Structures are given as structure tokens and as C-alpha cells.
Amino acid sequence: MKIFQKEFKFIVKKCTPVQKYREENGNSSSSPHHQLQSHASGPRCGEDVRQDQQQLLEGISELDIRTGGVPSQLLVHGALAFPLGLDASLNCFLAAARYGRGRVVLAAHECLLCAPKMGPFLLNAVRWLARGQTGKVGVNTNLKDLCPLLSEHGLQCSLEPHLNSDLCVYCCKAYSDKEAKQLQEFVAEGGGLLIGGQAWWWASQNPGHCPLAGFPGNVILNCFGLSILPQTLKAGCFPVPTPEMRSYHFRKALSEFQAILNHENGNLEKSCLAKLRVDGAAFLQIPAEGVPAYISLHRLLRKMLRGSGLPAVSRENPVASDSYEAAMLSLATGLAHSGTDCSQLAQGLGTWTCSSSLYPSKHPITVEIDGINPAQWCNLGSCNLCLLGLIPGTTGTCHHARLIFVFLVEMGFHHNGNSDCWVSTGLYLLEGQNAEVSLSEAAACAGLRVQIGCHTDDLTKARKLSRAPVVTHQCCMDRTERSVSCLWGGLLYIIVPKGSQLGPVSVTIRGAVPAPYYKLGKTSLEEWKRQMQENLAPWGELATDNIILTVPTTNLQALKDPEPVLRLWDEMMEAVARLAAEPFPFCCPERIVADVQISAGWMHSGYPIMCHLESVKEIINEADMRSRGVWGPIHELGHNQQRPPERERRIKAHLGKGAPLCDWNVWTALETYLQLQEAFGWEPFTQLFAEYQTLSHLPKDNTSRMNLWVKKFSEKVKKNLVPFFEAWGWPIQKEVADSLASLPEWQENPMQAYLRARE
Incomplete structure (x- = not known):
């Protein structure tokens, strides 16, 4: 480099x-x-930075940050700031900076400040922060595990409830900005600050708010030239960065x-x-x-x-x-x-943009939205059981979990989740344009947000880009009037937070254009035909009370009458609700959005569910849906039970390898659930799904989740399913096996034939 x-x-x-x-x-x-005296000469040269890095990393060959916490990535942006710990992609997890007469060391998670394996680095950090002084080291009481690490190496330290003036170095977490100004002045006047924390949790709990601006740790740190990002970093054991890496x-x-x-x-x-x-x-x-x-x-x-x-x-x-x-x-x-x-x-801006013949409306348009969003609503996409890890054997965000989810959606697998709800306005904001949004004072106090665009997949990690990585934008409507814009344009939505009881809300928007929007039971066929002639925005929506489909307008122009396909969708959504033991109609409609590029797979779960443009015809063409199945390619992938020889080959291959748990994923995992459904029908699934929604304490580790499922399903069907799941390679715990031993044996266990054949 x-x-x-x-x-x-x-x-x-x-x-x-x-x-x-x-x-x-x-x-x-x-x-x-007096805090400015040491920096009148301008940015520090590379040699100064290298000396600081060398002192902080002295005697250290690797940095093992596997401490149980999920670290954030750090942003090093100040002229006097520099990285210390980097992964192979140059993502930073340890950094430092000089500020005024003082110094700062930042860790990407507070666990890094208490882990014994990080001891050598922490000692170097405190000594560097102290600048050779022998003053007292203060450790905030919420970081008390750091004290023994320092004390056993002869460093004088004490637990302190807050910063005080007689400290040489102060150590704390990055989750409160109550002392932000005092901390900044403490460092500027010569103090040393050791601080750590992650921002991804704050970001998840504060949608629509910018972590770089609002996260308490960044309120403290930004002025030092350091910031904590909401993006996570995979913990591991990393070699100390080479000088070339540290020069980034x-x-x-x-x-x-x-x-x-x-x-x-x-x-x-x-x-x-x-x-x-x-x-x-x-x-x-x-x-x-x-x-x-x-x-x-x-x-x-x-x-x-x-x-x-x-x-x-x-x-x-x-x-x-x-x-x-x-x-x-x-x-x-x-x-x-x-x-x-x-x-x-x-x-x-390329072909992502809309026709140059479109112009924003000169007149304001007022839309009425429903400001009620119950605290819990039935959301099959945003909070599905696979992605939560409730289905045994699946993990957080992997593509395998998403495909298993798609299959279980077709089987009626469904979860009650808490989420904000998008409300369509039927308007489109042109690229590079501003829209003025206004609402009442009561609505401005209700936590509403404006969202521009629905293509919410972040493509930052994609190797190739067919569009910009981020093409949506949200603004908080915390005032009665606000100007909103998005470089890439997009459909306009009002985001209603979970638990909102606002009721009907009037929202006035100036500067947008009408987009095609058909609502089952409200939009007449004549009105739809008029929209197809006049509403030329590039994206439109087909809506029922239970699902909304967002597709290119070019596809909608071939749809002469949306009513039949939307009635079919409502029938399917009612079946989903019935199988999932959920009320119908849905409290908030599900969404499927087509995009030129998505972040994973052919289709993936979420709110909204995302699919490729190739899938559009298969979700808005009633004849195709009835003859070929709703999910198109996903239907064929999810319902591989329609290919018995392939199923048999897959099971034999899994058993031939010794049924390793690490290979129990995607299609192999689908076979397990298919065998249960074929033997016992839908009823135990439906009953268990309803029961799972009432459980308050669910296991966090995968082994315990798998054993809970074995126990619950066995009890539901009144059969001992332990041999069945053991044949699939599940790690059955002894206490679970013992508790089910009194149940009748499952004589029809389909895995017995495969096991006998192997023997």
C-alpha cells in the first residue's frame, strides 16, 4: 500500500x-x-504516529478479541487519530488519538476492556495514556472488572462513580454522554481516556436516528477524530497489523x-x-x-x-x-x-431513474394515513422464527436460514413480531428533488418518520453493484414541517412506530408525483386505467389489507385488472394466518418488493420480503400463480418433496457422511421437517407455533433450542421422537431423552429404513 x-x-x-x-x-x-499549545504546528507526521502505535502494541503479536461480545467497527477520521487493531479487511476494532494535551484509546466493545487475554494491551494503553505520569487511574464502576487487571500489575487504580479532577487516566463505557463535555475537557487538558462500547444495539433500538450523531459514545468521541459505527465486526484472533495496514x-x-x-x-x-x-x-x-x-x-x-x-x-x-x-x-x-x-x-444516475418528462406537482397533495400500529402484529417477514434462531439448527442471517424460512412460510410457519409499519402514500419523489412534508403538532410528537424508497437492502458487501448500495432514506417527523430528499428518488412512506395509537393522520406533501396504487376494495377499475395513463412514476403498488406488492410500473401496465390476483393473495394470506394460529386480517400488511439487486439469494425474508425483478410476473400473474405455484422458483426450491428421488439421495448422502450436524442445513434440514409434516400433518406445527409465541424464556444456544423442539414436538404427538432426531444427527441431551423415554415408540419412523439399509 x-x-x-x-x-x-x-x-x-x-x-x-x-x-x-x-x-x-x-x-x-x-x-x-492552554489545551491548544501542543498543536499549533499542525498535523502530526507519520513518524510520530508510528511511535505511538509501537508503544501501544509493544510486546504484542496478536489481538484476540473473542471476548463474548459482538464488536462494532470503528471509524478513524481525525488528523491526530490512528488505528491499532484491524481485521484483514481493514475494519478497525482498536484505535487511539491525541487531543489537545491528552490522549484517547478506544475499543469496539466494552468486553475488550475487561478480558484477561487483552491484559498486555490494556497495560500498554494505560501507560501511554498516562504519558509517563504516576497519577491515579480511575475506573468507572460499570467497568469494575478492569480494576483487578490493572492492580495486579502494580497500577494504582480505584473505582469511581464519575470523572473527577484528580485522575490521570479515566476508564469508562461509551453508553452515556452525561459527562461528554467534562470528558472532552479532561482530555484536552492532559488527561487520558480509555473507553469502549458498541453502537449496533443503539442503532437497532433507535430507527431513523443516526448513530454517528446520536449514539452517546459518538457524542463524546467525534471531536477526538474517532467514532463507533453501527456495523459489526466478526470477532477473532488477529495478528498485530503490519505497518502498511496501520498506514490506512x-x-x-x-x-x-x-x-x-x-x-x-x-x-x-x-x-x-x-x-x-x-x-x-x-x-x-x-x-x-x-x-x-x-x-x-x-x-x-x-x-x-x-x-x-x-x-x-x-x-x-x-x-x-x-x-x-x-x-x-x-x-x-x-x-x-x-x-x-x-x-x-x-x-x-443511469437507468435507475424515471422519465425526464415527469415533473413534481405544483400543488400540495394531502393523504390520510392510519396512525395505529399495535405493539404486536403478525409479521411473517420481519421477525421470522428462522432468523431469530427459534427453529433449531438455523442461524442469524445466513442464506440457508432465509431459504428454510421461505419453505416454512409456505407451510404456514409464522411468528408474532414487534415492528414499525410502513404506510404507503401513493406518491413518488423524483431523484434529486425535495419534497415538503407537513402534519399536525400532535402527529409531530408521535415518532412518525418519512421514508423515501422501499428498496432497503444494503448492498455494501456485494461484489458487484447494479445500483447504489443504499438508495433509501428516513427522516424523523419531529416537527410540523420538514423538507425531505433522496438522491435516488423513491416511493414515499410514513413509518408508524410500534405501539402507536395516533389514529387517522393527515399528511400534506408538496413536490412529489402520484404513483400507480391499487387498493383491493377501494380502487375502481376505471380509476386504475386512468392511473396507468397518467401516473408515470417508475414504481407502483398493489395492496390489500394483508399484503402489498411493490413492482415496476412497466409490469403493472400489462395488468388490466388487479382484483383477481389480489383476491388470490388474500386467500393465501388467510391460509397462512390460519396455519400460524394468528388473527386475520393482518394488523399490518406484509410487503414484497422487487429490486434490481438484493442482498442475498433469489428471495429473502424481512420487512419487506425482497425478490428479483424476474420474480415479478410470478407474483402478479394470477394464471401462473394458480398453475405453477405462488413462489415460482422459490416454490420449486422449497417444495423439494415433489422430487422423491432427489429427497432420497439427499438423505442417504447425509447419513453416508455420518449425519454431521454442521451439514444439517438448507435442503437437508427441510427433509427433517417434511418427514414430520407428512407423518403428523399440520396440526402439531400450528399448535406449537402458537405455544412458542407465548414462551417468555427461550434458549439462546442452538443445542438447547434443538432439544426444546424435540421435547415439545414429541409431547405434542405423544411419540418418542428421540431416535428419529438422533438419526438426523441432532445432539440430544440425556435429560431430554430420559424425559421422553416413557412415550410410545414411533413405529413409522421413516429414518429406520435408511439406517437398516446402511447396516
């Missing part, structure tokens, strides 16, 4: 020491006058990127370019108002992107994720979300 020998190009004006200090550190607030820095990479766009002698390896794409989008979420360094950087990026224009990415013209074009797409999206006028950036 030959990166970054040049100075930053984007801080060019002459500054006073105070101004220079603030620009280099992103600190716009007033600070004690967001600002330096951006300088090289600028040189390349300007046809100068810039040089960025692909790994650094891919990392710049992610870091740039994250950095642009940090509030820039009042921070000269950030404002300057935003100005530079706008100039770069306007000068080069955006690449025309499409299915016909995809770009690699580690390309300059992909970096430009992510940076442009980040700029747009940060408040940059989208019209300045909307150039060369």
Missing part, C-alpha cells in the same frame, strides 16, 4: 493556532486556552482518491478503495455544522463529485464494489443524506 505521503489538500487556508487545532480535531466548542487513514485515502479523479499521481489499492467507500459514507453522517474541518471536507467532496459526475450504474452496466465508481456512489449518497442539495449531485 503506497498510500498517503502527501499532506491533506482540503485544509489549505492559514489558521490561527486555535482555528488550526479545532479544524484538525473537529472541535468547534470553546476550550481551555480515511483522510489520507480521500486525498489519494481526489488525486486519482484529478488525473494526478494518486495510488489506492483496491482494499483501501473499498474501505474508503464505507468510511466516507459513515463520516458524512457526523454533523458538520459549526465544525470547519468537516464543512471543508463536505465542500471538497461536492466539488469532486460535481466535477466528475456520477457513474451510470445499472443491470446492464454494473460496477465492482472496490472500484472508483462504487466509491463515488457511496460518497454521493452520504453527502445527500448529510443535507447537501441533491439537485447538485443528481447527474448521470
Whole structure:
């Protein structure tokens, strides 16, 4: 990596020491006058950084961060900040910075600050933070396990409920910003701060709010040039980064990127370019108002992107994720979300955009939405049992779990989940345009959000891109009027939070265009025909009270009458509800959205369920649905019981390998459930699904989940199913086997024939 020998190009004006200090550190607030003395000379040189890194990593060959917690990724963006721990993709989990007279060390999870295996690093960190002083180390009481680690190595430390002035080094978690200003001043005046935490949980609990701006840890850390991202990092044991890896820095990479766009002698390896794409989008979420360094950087990026224009990415013209074009797409999206006028950036958007003959409506359009969203509603996509790990043998977000889910959806497998609900407005915001949204004061206090776009899959990890990685945007409606925009345009939605009892709400929108929207039982055939002639937005929706299909308008134009296909969908949704022991109609409709590219598989679960454009005809063509099955390719994949020879081959292959549990996935796992359904019918499944929804304490580990399922299903059918599941390789616990031993043997166990054949 030959990166970054040049100075930053984007801080060019002459500054006073105070101004220079603030620009280099992103600190716009007033600070004690003496904290600026050590940085009047400008950014530190590479040798200074290398010395700090060497001191912090002295005597350490590897960093084992498998401490039980899921770490976040860290963003190192300050001129005086630098990485310490990196994975092979340059994702950072340990970092440090200088700020004023003081220093900061940041860990991507608080568990890293208490783990004995991290002891050597923690000792180095505290000594570096102390700058050779022998003062007291204060450890916040919520990080008490750190104290013994330090004390046993002779470091004087004490538990402190909060920061106090007689400390040399202070150690705390990153989950409260009550002392943010005091911590910043403490560091600026010469103190050392050891802090750790992750932001992904906060992000999951605060939808519509930016973690870079609102997460308490980032309120503390942003001014130090360090931030905690909502993206996670897979814990592992990593070698200490090489000097070449440690030389990666967001600002330096951006300088090289600028040189390349300007046809100068810039040089960025692909790994650094891919990392710049992610870091740039994250950095642009940090509030820039009042921070000269950030404002300057935003100005530079706008100039770069306007000068080069955006690449025309499409299915016909995809770009690699580690390309300059992909970096430009992510940076442009980040700029747009940060408040940059989208019209300045909307150039060369490719075939994702809509017809140039469309113009925003000059008149405001008022829509009535239902502001009621019960605390629990039946959502087959957003919170399905497979992805929650309740179905034994499946794991979090893997493609296998998604396909198992699709199969179980067809079988009626269904889970009660808590989620926000999208309410369609029937309006579309053109790319690069602004819309003015207004509502009542009561509604502005209810936690409503505006969402632009429905293609919510984040393609950041995709190798090739047929569209920008992120093409949707949400804004909190915490005021009666707000201007909203999205670089890529999209259908407009009002997001109603779970538990809302707001009732009917009037929302007035100016600057959007009507999109095709058909609601079963409300839209007449004449109205639909008129929409097909007049509403030319590129995407439209077919809706019932139970499901909404979002597809390209070009597909809708071939649909002369949507009523028959939507009545069929409602019949199927009623069957799903009946099998899942759920009320009907659904409290909030399910959604299926077609996209030019999705994040995994042919179709995957979620709210919304996502599918490829090729699947559109199979979900809106009634004749095909009745003759070939609802799910099209997914139907054929999920219902592999229609191919008995293939099923038999699959079972024999699994048993031939010794029935290893690690191979019990996707199609193999489907066979297990198919055999149970064929033997006992739907009733035990339906009853168990209803019972699972009432359980308050479910096992967290997979082995216990599998044993719970064996016990519950055996008791439900009044047969001892232990031999059946053992044949499949399930790790049956002795106490479970003993508890079921009194039940009658399952004489018809289909696995016996395979086991006898093997013998």
C-alpha cells in the first residue's frame, strides 16, 4: 500500500493556532486556552504516529478479541487519530488519538476492556495514556472488572462513580454522554481516556436516528477524530497489523482518491478503495455544522463529485464494489443524506431513474394515513422464527436460514413480531428533488418518520453493484414541517412506530408525483386505467389489507385488472394466518418488493420480503400463480418433496457422511421437517407455533433450542421422537431423552429404513 505521503489538500487556508487545532480535531466548542499549545504546528507526521502505535502494541503479536461480545467497527477520521487493531479487511476494532494535551484509546466493545487475554494491551494503553505520569487511574464502576487487571500489575487504580479532577487516566463505557463535555475537557487538558462500547444495539433500538450523531459514545468521541459505527465486526484472533495496514487513514485515502479523479499521481489499492467507500459514507453522517474541518471536507467532496459526475450504474452496466465508481456512489449518497442539495449531485444516475418528462406537482397533495400500529402484529417477514434462531439448527442471517424460512412460510410457519409499519402514500419523489412534508403538532410528537424508497437492502458487501448500495432514506417527523430528499428518488412512506395509537393522520406533501396504487376494495377499475395513463412514476403498488406488492410500473401496465390476483393473495394470506394460529386480517400488511439487486439469494425474508425483478410476473400473474405455484422458483426450491428421488439421495448422502450436524442445513434440514409434516400433518406445527409465541424464556444456544423442539414436538404427538432426531444427527441431551423415554415408540419412523439399509 503506497498510500498517503502527501499532506491533506482540503485544509489549505492559514489558521490561527486555535482555528488550526479545532479544524484538525473537529472541535468547534470553546476550550481551555492552554489545551491548544501542543498543536499549533499542525498535523502530526507519520513518524510520530508510528511511535505511538509501537508503544501501544509493544510486546504484542496478536489481538484476540473473542471476548463474548459482538464488536462494532470503528471509524478513524481525525488528523491526530490512528488505528491499532484491524481485521484483514481493514475494519478497525482498536484505535487511539491525541487531543489537545491528552490522549484517547478506544475499543469496539466494552468486553475488550475487561478480558484477561487483552491484559498486555490494556497495560500498554494505560501507560501511554498516562504519558509517563504516576497519577491515579480511575475506573468507572460499570467497568469494575478492569480494576483487578490493572492492580495486579502494580497500577494504582480505584473505582469511581464519575470523572473527577484528580485522575490521570479515566476508564469508562461509551453508553452515556452525561459527562461528554467534562470528558472532552479532561482530555484536552492532559488527561487520558480509555473507553469502549458498541453502537449496533443503539442503532437497532433507535430507527431513523443516526448513530454517528446520536449514539452517546459518538457524542463524546467525534471531536477526538474517532467514532463507533453501527456495523459489526466478526470477532477473532488477529495478528498485530503490519505497518502498511496501520498506514490506512480515511483522510489520507480521500486525498489519494481526489488525486486519482484529478488525473494526478494518486495510488489506492483496491482494499483501501473499498474501505474508503464505507468510511466516507459513515463520516458524512457526523454533523458538520459549526465544525470547519468537516464543512471543508463536505465542500471538497461536492466539488469532486460535481466535477466528475456520477457513474451510470445499472443491470446492464454494473460496477465492482472496490472500484472508483462504487466509491463515488457511496460518497454521493452520504453527502445527500448529510443535507447537501441533491439537485447538485443528481447527474448521470443511469437507468435507475424515471422519465425526464415527469415533473413534481405544483400543488400540495394531502393523504390520510392510519396512525395505529399495535405493539404486536403478525409479521411473517420481519421477525421470522428462522432468523431469530427459534427453529433449531438455523442461524442469524445466513442464506440457508432465509431459504428454510421461505419453505416454512409456505407451510404456514409464522411468528408474532414487534415492528414499525410502513404506510404507503401513493406518491413518488423524483431523484434529486425535495419534497415538503407537513402534519399536525400532535402527529409531530408521535415518532412518525418519512421514508423515501422501499428498496432497503444494503448492498455494501456485494461484489458487484447494479445500483447504489443504499438508495433509501428516513427522516424523523419531529416537527410540523420538514423538507425531505433522496438522491435516488423513491416511493414515499410514513413509518408508524410500534405501539402507536395516533389514529387517522393527515399528511400534506408538496413536490412529489402520484404513483400507480391499487387498493383491493377501494380502487375502481376505471380509476386504475386512468392511473396507468397518467401516473408515470417508475414504481407502483398493489395492496390489500394483508399484503402489498411493490413492482415496476412497466409490469403493472400489462395488468388490466388487479382484483383477481389480489383476491388470490388474500386467500393465501388467510391460509397462512390460519396455519400460524394468528388473527386475520393482518394488523399490518406484509410487503414484497422487487429490486434490481438484493442482498442475498433469489428471495429473502424481512420487512419487506425482497425478490428479483424476474420474480415479478410470478407474483402478479394470477394464471401462473394458480398453475405453477405462488413462489415460482422459490416454490420449486422449497417444495423439494415433489422430487422423491432427489429427497432420497439427499438423505442417504447425509447419513453416508455420518449425519454431521454442521451439514444439517438448507435442503437437508427441510427433509427433517417434511418427514414430520407428512407423518403428523399440520396440526402439531400450528399448535406449537402458537405455544412458542407465548414462551417468555427461550434458549439462546442452538443445542438447547434443538432439544426444546424435540421435547415439545414429541409431547405434542405423544411419540418418542428421540431416535428419529438422533438419526438426523441432532445432539440430544440425556435429560431430554430420559424425559421422553416413557412415550410410545414411533413405529413409522421413516429414518429406520435408511439406517437398516446402511447396516
